[in-house]
Every structure is written in C-alpha cells, then in structure tokens.
Amino acid sequence: xxxxxxxxxxxxxxxxxxxxxxxxxxxxxxxxxxxxxxxxxxxxxxxxxxxxxxxxxxxxxxxxxxxxxxxxxxxxxxxxxxxxxxxxxxxxxxxxxxxxxxxxxxxxxxxx
Amino acid sequence: xxxxxxxxxxxxxxxxxxxxxxxxxxxxxxxxxxxxxxxxxxxxxxxxxxxxxxxxxxxxxxxxxxxxxxxxxxxxxxxxxxxxxxxxxxxxxxxxxxxxxxxxxxxxxxx
Numbered sequence: 001x002x003x004x005x006x007x008x009x010x011x012x013x014x015x016x017x018x019x020x021x022x023x024x025x026x027x028x029x030x031x032x033x034x035x036x037x038x039x040x041x042x043x044x045x046x047x048x049x050x051x052x053x054x055x056x057x058x059x060x061x062x063x064x065x066x067x068x069x070x071x072x073x074x075x076x077x078x079x080x081x082x083x084x085x086x087x088x089x090x091x092x093x094x095x096x097x098x099x100x101x102x103x104x105x106x107x108x109x110x111x112x
Numbered sequence: 113x114x115x116x117x118x119x120x121x122x123x124x125x126x127x128x129x130x131x132x133x134x135x136x137x138x139x140x141x142x143x144x145x146x147x148x149x150x151x152x153x154x155x156x157x158x159x160x161x162x163x164x165x166x167x168x169x170x171x172x173x174x175x176x177x178x179x180x181x182x183x184x185x186x187x188x189x190x191x192x193x194x195x196x197x198x199x200x201x202x203x204x205x206x207x208x209x210x211x212x213x214x215x216x217x218x219x220x221x222x223x
Contacts, residue, residue, distance in 0.1 A: 098208050
C-alpha cells in the first residue's frame, strides 16, 4: 500500500537532547513537508522540500533541522535549541507545488 | 488577522443532520482549496480538493468555493457519529506556495 509512514508514534525526550523523527513515503512524491500542531491550534509549517538535496525553512524553523538525501525520506531533528518541543508533528507529501498534500499519522513528542 | 479563519467550535449536531463547515480567507491569490478530516491523535485525511470556484460532490460531502466572497464551505449530509472529528480547511495560491491552514472546527455528531 502506498502511503506516508512516520515513526515512532510516541517519543519522549529529556531536556537538552536532540531527537530525530522519521518520515518515509512510497508515493513517488517530489515534495515533502513537516508541520507542528499544538492543542487547539492549526498546523504550522516547519520545513519543506520540493526536490532531493534541497529544502527551505517554513514559519517556525528555529530549533529544527532536516535533510533530504533520498526522495522517499525527510527526517526532522528537534534540537535542544527548540524551546518548547512538546507537540504533535506531522509529515506530509505531494506530487508538486500545485497538488494536494497527504499526511502521515504523526509523532507525538513529549519532553520529560 | 489570520490569512484563513475558521470557527473552532465545537459544533454539536444530532445524527442525520446536515452540517455546514466554513472558512473565510483574505488572500485573493488562493486558487486551490482542500478539506481535511482529523480524528483525535491521528494525521489529517484529505476529504475534498477543488480548484477555483464552484461545487464538488463526493458521496455525502459537498465542497463549495465562492472566490468573490473569499468563502469556502464543506457540507456533510446525513451526518453520522463517525463524522465526529476536527475539520481543517487548507488553501494554496497559483504560485504553488505552501498550504495555509485554518485552525480547524471540531464537530460532534450525537447519536
């Protein structure tokens, strides 16, 4: 089945640690995105990538980093510089800039 | 003012009712419009995708776009308890810029 797989589903991090969230898609989509969702709020764009080896900052990129070495994969690292990392993280992909986006099931990150 | 406004709800309706969910927006360049359904602790699921103005129907769901009023709607006929979720609208402009989301409307359909 084609789709977007995020792992892990739940992640706990100690303060001061970096953690990496995985996002893999087998839809042959060119574009991939990371969003953050806080309770009662909409989705805010962290980073996006239109093609391999290229990515751009979204609205709230501070404290996050990404890589796009393969078309299928777009991992997100939440660094210790992110002041308030506890949130629900969503990865999405689309064929291109003008098409609809499809989402993974999300990773819930909690800082303990 | 946010670019895309959506009443957060909650909107509570009895089973079988017709539901109307709405978004208003300020950017006249938006051309592509989407509706997503999100169950608690899950990723958003694409329900409808429309381009420019007009209506689109898919089963119990109808999406409507009125660009002159900068207003989009999602209608759900014969609502079911399984429709209880948060509904997010999203839109893109012709330049292919990133999706801009509304804050979501929480819908509760009571048996």
